[in-house]
Amino acid sequence: MSKKNVSKIQPELFEFTNENLKKAEKEIKKYPKGREASAVLALLYIVQSQNDNWIPLAAIKYVSKLLSMPYIKVYEVATFYSMFNLTSVGKYFVQVCTTTPCMIRGAKKITDICKKYISQNEDELSENKLCSWREVECLGACVSAPMMQINQDYFEDLDETKTEEIIQKLLKNEFPEPGSVKNRKNNSPEKGKTTLLEVKNA
Numbered sequence: 258m259s260k261k262n263v264s265k266i267q268p269e270l271f272e273f274t275n276e277n278l279k280k281a282e283k284e285i286k287k288y289p290k291g292r293e294a295s296a297v298l299a300l301l302y303i304v305q306s307q308n309d310n311w312i313p314l315a316a317i318k319y320v321s322k323l324l325s326m327p328y329i330k331v332y333e334v335a336t337f338y339s340m341f342n343l344t345s346v347g348k349y350f351v352q353v354c355t356t357t358p359c360m361i362r363g364a365k366k367i368t369d370i371c372k373k374y375i376s377q378n379e380d381e382l383s384e385n386k387l388c389s390w391r392e393v394e395c396l397g398a399c400v401s402a403p404m405m406q407i408n409q410d411y412f413e414d415l416d417e418t419k420t421e422e423i424i425q426k427l428l429k430n431e432f433p434e435p436g437s438v439k440n441r442k443n444n445s446p447e448k449g450k451t452t453l454l455e456v457k458n459a
């Protein structure tokens with residue numbers, strides 16, 4: 258189970274907007290009667306998109322009522338998956354992969370830069386409240402290690418200089434160009450391809 262911080266500041270109430278309630282009902286209808294609990298992931302995702310990218314405990318209670326599930330079961334789901342945030346995150350949410358391939362290729366330097374420029378601890382907002390960061394498990398882009406995800410985009414083949422540039426831009430409320438900082442396309446080799454030479458676009 259992933260390690261999760263839960264926000265100390267919690268709103269007392271949560272409910273879906275009319276539009277999101279309709280979306281939730283549509284998700285629930287996808288499952289047979291008695292199996293409504295299967296919509297829990299989809300509903301938590303809707304909560305998060307409505308609530309500035311994090312899920313308060315009041316929303317977990319709200320979802321548990323909507324799905325007639327025990328509160329603890331919804332809490333278990335929300336704490337298990339790292340894509341659900343239980344504490345407020347910045348407008349720019351930086352997730353640094355620190356699993357072995359990224360670690361071997363320098364992920365520690367990236368987390369040090371996050372500590373220096375964003376906040377000393379994970380899940381804390383930067384002074385200007387724009388950014389927060391967190392260490393995460395493998396994000397499936399090991400071939401371009403080290404890497405980080407910012408909101409929905411991947412930043413790959415990072416080094417210290419590029420990482421600093423990216424973080425500085427975020428802190429100025431600018432979103433940097435995502436992708437490989439070495440301009441690699443489709444995980445192609447750094448020094449040009451050496452196999453499948455005869456295959457076009459390989």
Ligand code: FES
Binds near residue numbers: 395397398404
């Ligand atoms: S180990 Fe970092 S993306 Fe897989």
